[in-house]
Amino acid sequence: MEISIPKDFVIGAASSAWQTEGWKGKREGQDSFIDSWYKNERFVWHEGYGPGVATNFIENYDKDIALMKEIHLTHYRTSINWSRFFTDYENLIVDEEYAKHIDTVIDQQIEAGVEPMICLEHYEVPKYLMDKYDGWSSKHVLELYVQYAQIAFERYGNRVKNWFTFNEPIVVQTRCYLDAVRWPHEQNTKKWMLWNYHKALATARAVDLYHKKQNDGRIGCILNPEMVYPRSSSPEDQNAAKMYDLFFNRIFFDPMINGEYSEELIDICKEHGIYFDPTAEELAVIKNNPVDFLGINQYYPKRVRAPRYKWNDQTPFHPEKYYESFDLPGKRMNNSRGWEIYPEIMYDMSMYLKNNYRAIPWLITENGMGREQEELYKNKEGIVQDDYRIDFISQHLYHLLRGIEDGSTCEGYMLWAFTDCVSPMNAFKNRYGLVRIELDKQRTRSLKKSAFWYRSLIDERKLFIDDIAVFK
Numbered sequence: 001m002e003i004s005i006p007k008d009f010v011i012g013a014a015s016s017a018w019q020t021e022g023w024k025g026k027r028e029g030q031d032s033f034i035d036s037w038y039k040n041e042r043f044v045w046h047e048g049y050g051p052g053v054a055t056n057f058i059e060n061y062d063k064d065i066a067l068m069k070e071i072h073l074t075h076y077r078t079s080i081n082w083s084r085f086f087t088d089y090e091n092l093i094v095d096e097e098y099a100k101h102i103d104t105v106i107d108q109q110i111e112a113g114v115e116p117m118i119c120l121e122h123y124e125v126p127k128y129l130m131d132k133y134d135g136w137s138s139k140h141v142l143e144l145y146v147q148y149a150q151i152a153f154e155r156y157g158n159r160v161k162n163w164f165t166f167n168e169p170i171v172v173q174t175r176c177y178l179d180a181v182r183w184p185h186e187q188n189t190k191k192w193m194l195w196n197y198h199k200a201l202a203t204a205r206a207v208d209l210y211h212k213k214q215n216d217g218r219i220g221c222i223l224n225p226e227m228v229y230p231r232s233s234s235p236e237d238q239n240a241a242k243m244y245d246l247f248f249n250r251i252f253f254d255p256m257i258n259g260e261y262s263e264e265l266i267d268i269c270k271e272h273g274i275y276f277d278p279t280a281e282e283l284a285v286i287k288n289n290p291v292d293f294l295g296i297n298q299y300y301p302k303r304v305r306a307p308r309y310k311w312n313d314q315t316p317f318h319p320e321k322y323y324e325s326f327d328l329p330g331k332r333m334n335n336s337r338g339w340e341i342y343p344e345i346m347y348d349m350s351m352y353l354k355n356n357y358r359a360i361p362w363l364i365t366e367n368g369m370g371r372e373q374e375e376l377y378k379n380k381e382g383i384v385q386d387d388y389r390i391d392f393i394s395q396h397l398y399h400l401l402r403g404i405e406d407g408s409t410c411e412g413y414m415l416w417a418f419t420d421c422v423s424p425m426n427a428f429k430n431r432y433g434l435v436r437i438e439l440d441k442q443r444t445r446s447l448k449k450s451a452f453w454y455r456s457l458i459d460e461r462k463l464f465i466d467d468i469a470v471f472k
């Protein structure tokens with residue numbers, strides 16, 4: 001089957017500052033949350049690799065940009081590392097050396113024909129702000145963030161036209177404060193909800209500022225909603241899916257697209273003592289400043305069923321009171337990552353957005369396949385033969401394009417990731433890139449088979465898909 005890709009459909013790739021940069025040139029006191037997690041609990045990071053060297057992008061950026069050019073990439077998204085951007089977070093003194101690095105990367109990208117898309121926080125909240133103010137628990141941190149955003153817009157807004165306030169704003173507090181599976185292992189559901197709220201409010205404040213200063217691009221947020229499927233058609237299982245959707249998807253979709261929280265979420269937060277007590281003024285800011293567009297990171301489906309056991313009130317409140325994860329027998333798996341493969345999520349998410357919200361522009365800002373031991377797939381020329389990645393992308397793209405035919409407002413697809421990079425905890429275990437990174441001193445780069453394939457996809461805008469892969 002041959003499918004044409006619309007001519008203005010973005011085919012790009014993504015990464016983040018902390019997952020690529022490395023610490024070369026980083027000053028004392030410029031740690032981020034993720035850096036301090038790595039320093040405090042290094043033993044959970046696969047084979048000890050982490051943000052310390054990462055892909056050493058800080059020194060290798062010109063090589064990566066040359067590779068972007070070689071594969072004709074037109075869009076690349078990364079983040080500014082908030083914790084490295086300042087030498088003083090209270091008085092907002094910019095680290096000129098780091099700021100210059102961002103300048104150079106943006107300029108070189110543009111020169112290479114690659115449009116830069118920038119995110120202001122990809123888990124890089126400064127450690128100093130965590131220690132002093134408890135991070136996103138604090139309205140003062142929110143104020144400092146808005147000033148940081150303003151400085152970033154002033155410095156780079158003439159060249160960067162697509163801005164994102166956060167990457168996956170729900171993730172840090174879900175892992176740390178809701179599930180307590182990550183350092184610093186503090187379980188606190190009320191704090192989880194407060195961080196969610198403050199990041200939605202910070203987004204609205206940044207949107208407001210961006211528009212007031214008459215910037216001529218657009219600003220949004222990158223969310224990671226999970227397409228949620230009930231185990232069965234029973235009303236109980238359907239309700240479990242609805243509740244999961246409310247707690248983990250609508251929690252950001254509603255304020256960011258509609259400008260308000262649903263009454264249902266507010267009531268349930270009050271009932272469980274996790275309400276975030278917004279002021280009328282803050283709610284007005286959220287109301288008046290919905291995002292211009294959204295990035296959607298989408299990897300796997302979420303399957304739930306109604307809980308089988310009565311909730312134990314002696315345990316801290318968790319949305320799991322209303323659902324239980326469901327393990328579908330026979331599901332396709334990416335065993336390296338432990339994530340189910342179900343490419344239909346792309347079509348289903350497209351229809352979910354179309355049917356539940358106004359026609360907001362959005363694009364897939366992450367999707368991809370992390371694979372262990374890719375060195376085993378090298379041919380005799382040393383090129384990784386990652387046909388599994390080509391299949392994975394093709395099938396996901398197929399369903400995304402199907403959504404556009406049925407009226408979705410999706411503008412593009414950005415692969416995670418451009419190069420192999422460091423993952424939280426899994427470090428270099430699972431490789432995601434079009435570009436292979438060796439773990440030698442130089443972090444040597446080489447194009448994988450998928451990179452050449454991606455170039456032909458970008459050039460020819462034709463997706464060839466094996467009917468059998470989709471319909472068998």
Ligand code: BG6
Binds near residue numbers: 168
């Ligand atoms: C996304 C994050 O959730 O998934 C990335 O934005 C992350 O930072 C990517 O690397 C892949 O997940 P993981 O855990 O395999 O790195």
